[in-house]
């Protein structure tokens with residue numbers, strides 16, 4: 001299957017967000033929108049994550065909210081029911097792919113090796129998450145596989161920040177990156193929404 005509309009061509013950086021306190025979800029989403037990033041990947045790593053997706057979907061309609069860290073098939077339908085508009089998984093199994101496909105939502109399955117990339121290409125995917133990016137060879141790895149495997153485009157995630165984001169965005173097989181640096185835990189804890197908007201503004205201005 002192909003993901004349509006493309007998830008990789010919307011923003012230079014997809015914010016990967018962990019929400020511990022449900023009350024932070026909507027202000028974080030609004031801060032990202034204010035900074036020019038109308039997209040958020042809410043990770044299913046905390047007990048309130050599904051409720052956070054629900055709150056964002058209903059209260060911040062101008063943002064495209066997705067669910068990240070889909071590691072169990074059942075989470076795909078749960079995220080869809082909560083209002084997620086896209087899904088992201090850190091890795092790929094047959095059952096996980098089927099569960100995500102069954103939702104009808106665009107999704108980014110994860111790969112970290114050439115064999116995993118080929119596995120996903122065989123399943124019809126052209127847009128993948130490369131995770132964990134820095135620990136798996138980083139921009140050098142992606143640059144090296146563009147020639148032998150040009151059909152795959154990536155959203156690398158994991159260990160990316162302002163210091164190395166340009167290395168990734170300059171690659172022909174990278175559409176956007178994912179990262180948590182737009183919503184650092186201390187900024188969320190201090191409810192410093194302006195700081196988050198500032199990080200989003202910088203990210204939105206990155207050249208691809």
Ligand code: 3PG
Nearest residue numbers: 016157158159160179180
């Ligand atoms: C993730 O899915 O956990 C992302 O890779 C976030 O990684 P980061 O915190 O290193 O940006």
